Amino acid sequence: MLGVVQELTPVKTPQTSSRMQSLAERAQAVSPGGVETAFRNLGFPFVVSKAEGARFWDADGKAYLDFHAAFGPILLGHRHPAVEKAVQQAMQSTDPIGAGISEMEILAAEKVRQHVSSAERVLLCNSGSEATYNAIRLARRVTGRPDILKFQGCYHGWYDAVALNVSSPAGKLGQKDSLTRGALEETQAHTHVCRFNDLADVERVLQAHPGRVAALLVEPVAHNVGCLMPQPGFLEGLRRLCDREGIVLVFDEVITGFRHALGGYQSIAGVLPDLTCLAKAMANGYPCAALAGKAAWMDHFSTRPGGDVLFAGTYNGHPHAMAACLATIGALESGEVHRHLFKLGDRMRAGLRAIFQEAGIPAQVAGFGSIFVPYFLEGEVRNYDDVLRHDSAADLKWRKALIEDGIFVLPKEGKRCVLNASHSVDDVDRFLETARSIVKKGLA
């Protein structure tokens, strides 16, 4: 099962009375579970003290080659010099003022509009959840309808309307599977869940709820359960259905935006949404996000006099995040970073395929660009039903062994592994050598 929070057998930590251990105990005494985000609880003590380039170090000084990228924001590498310098300069000139706008916010919004073709207007906020929340609220305003549609396996944030049906157990497929207690059932009743890559399922839900769906949200590549690529015609079909039914098509490009291309996955797919949500890689680790889309609709936001859809946030357009965003986009504009990442990604996927094939282990190595994920199963992986055939035990064993050897991947089954531009060919080869020796010892 692909659970969200789970108990794991601890990875062997070398020193049990280490500094890390004692910090983890202090963390647990002050914060429930000793972490700030449910998804960061690895099931064993893990305290990080510094990061640079392709590596980070734990509180005991052990170095890890990082293939997690903080769930996606780290695109150029940790503490990339250009980003760090831009942030330091911004810190010397300003902090938030909370009135009007700064030049850097204008520049950042202009950069998003320049690169993302569906972005006629842009509003900046701090997190992916804020971007998708505002997209849904706007869609309800422009359509006058109450419901939304999402896909099994896609994640769009932590609030009630979308906190359901991500890594559901098999028994919950086809039912509402909330990620949380305490959510309003009435709110989640307005969210319909369909199968990814299955247009007929979307048709079925739309016919069952005629004139009710305001927004259809989709990760154009479903990366929250690894990597489900959209099948040819899927995104085009969603566009067509949304046009036919007057539904707002929202591409949640929180992971794919800037990571897969400056113009987002929409620029690769050639399918334009009405609204786009961006975050993570747009500022290489600083809290920066954006909602972008059709001018006529974005003009409903109350940032404009007469706008009747509230858009607010004390830290929106934070100058240090803006500096990071501008430096990150600037570093991507020559195309060199993406060429490097795609080359590394291809090498990694080809290397892993060869390793599993040599060992006779049934596996599909999925991925795109800088993202890779092995699914231990036979046959194709097109949607979440397929992911459920994944051998979770083998995956966890492989991941924990990598961590012990100083290669950090999230120790949770089916989760994407992520390259950043500071990785070298040698780093990829070190990953592959380590993987080969783990696989030789067996994953059973």
Ligand SMILES: Cc1ncc(COP(=O)(O)O)c(C=O)c1O
């Ligand atoms: C596709 C997608 N959308 C939205 C979010 C929510 O973003 P945040 O955690 O910044 O609120 C995430 C977070 O992982 C995500 O992967």
